[in-house]
Amino acid sequence: MDHSATTPVDPLVVDAMLPYFSEMFGNSSSLHSFGMEAAEALARAREQVAEAIGASPEEIIFTSGGTESDNLAIRGVIPHDAGKKHIITSVIEHPAVLNTCAFLESMGHDITYVPVDADGIIDLQELKGSIRDDTVLISVMHANNEVGTIQPIEEIAKIAKENDIYFHTDAVQTVGKVPVNVDDLGVDMLSISSHKIHGPKGAGALYVRKGTVIEPIVFGGNHERGLRSGTENIPGIVGLGKAMSLASELLGTDAKHMQEMRDSLISRVFDALPDVRLNGHPTQRLPNNVNLSFKYVEGESMLMMLDMKGIAVSTGSACSSKSMNASHVLTSLKLEDDYIHGSLRISLGKENTMEDVDYVVESLKEIVLKLREMSPLSNS
Ligand SMILES: Cc1ncc(COP(=O)(O)O)c(C=O)c1O
Known part of the structure; x- marks a missing residue:
């Protein structure tokens, strides 16, 4: 991912x-x-x-x-x-x-x-x-x-x-x-x-x-x-x-497959969780790119917990790529700090399957709910 x-x-x-x-x-x-x-x-x-x-x-x-x-x-x-x-x-x-x-x-x-x-x-x-x-x-x-x-x-x-x-x-x-x-x-x-x-x-x-x-x-x-x-x-x-x-x-077949997974992933995360936003253009976007921000949680925490479930993603929050700087891209989109801190990039590939997407959605839902339960911000 x-x-x-x-x-x-x-x-x-x-x-x-x-x-x-x-x-x-x-x-x-x-x-x-x-x-x-x-x-x-x-x-x-x-x-x-x-x-x-x-x-x-x-x-x-x-x-x-x-x-x-x-x-x-x-x-x-x-x-x-x-x-x-x-x-x-x-x-x-x-x-x-x-x-x-x-x-x-x-x-x-x-x-x-x-x-x-x-x-x-x-x-x-x-x-x-x-x-x-x-x-x-x-x-x-x-x-x-x-x-x-x-x-x-x-x-x-x-x-x-x-x-x-x-x-x-x-x-x-x-x-x-x-x-x-x-x-x-x-x-x-x-x-x-x-x-x-x-x-x-x-x-x-x-x-x-x-x-x-x-x-x-x-x-x-x-x-x-x-x-x-x-x-x-x-x-x-x-x-x-x-x-x-x-x-x-393989462009036609691969792009269609990635786009179907992308759209399913986005809509299912939105159905499963409140306070989520999609970063980037809603339609003028890469068929394999899902960039989401989750309010009240840290990107790094989500990344680590997903990694423990065997899911590799990246984040634009503070420690992005070990650089300790918030993503210059997300800052340029003028996202609220909350959303920058809770960003995740999921980038699909041709060898991913809809079953992978199911697993990511289920894992993400479980992790975000758990982290929000622990977050003083989401309870306030
Ligand atoms: C948009 C873009 N440009 C350039 C690069 C750098 O490419 P390379 O890793 O082949 O040097 C990357 C890699 O992350 C990229 O995403």
């Missing part, structure tokens, strides 16, 4: 990867047949990734994951000899984007963080109003990893295009859950992570539209068209390619 954090590797993906650890371990830059075998695998994976998002293979740069893809997109568009430049992003981006922007700010560049409404949708008027002559990039995530809100990417792309500004989207959470086609979305750059889509950890890709001028952030032997040097992680990339193919092939 924590698939937005990571997913199990699909057995078909494992099968595809295994030969590249041992029999076919070549370096794709080598000229002999071992090298050629690796180069062929790399080319095949590039085609698989490109095909899944409607891109050309030359537009795919393999990276170590979503974080590196975001870094390359954002840091890459500011030329090293540039003067002060301006980037627009949103307040609810993943830290991979926010901390990259914070670094650029510390280097003297300007960043505008556009606010979102109570459902997590970006304010398009503010976004338009913040465009300047020296704006080089707009970076807005396709869907939020905590509350699942899906942004109006096509509209943002139109604004970016009209103003001749590059547009990057972090699609780490949307691939395999909603259609992701770079031309339909109108993006110039798009980040992908393998481990969120039943592929291995440590592999990802950045789509870079032909004609987009970016510079590398990692220098070396000029792999990946000079944009990402370093011997390629062939098994990981093969796994990413296979995972992307499976994700696009």
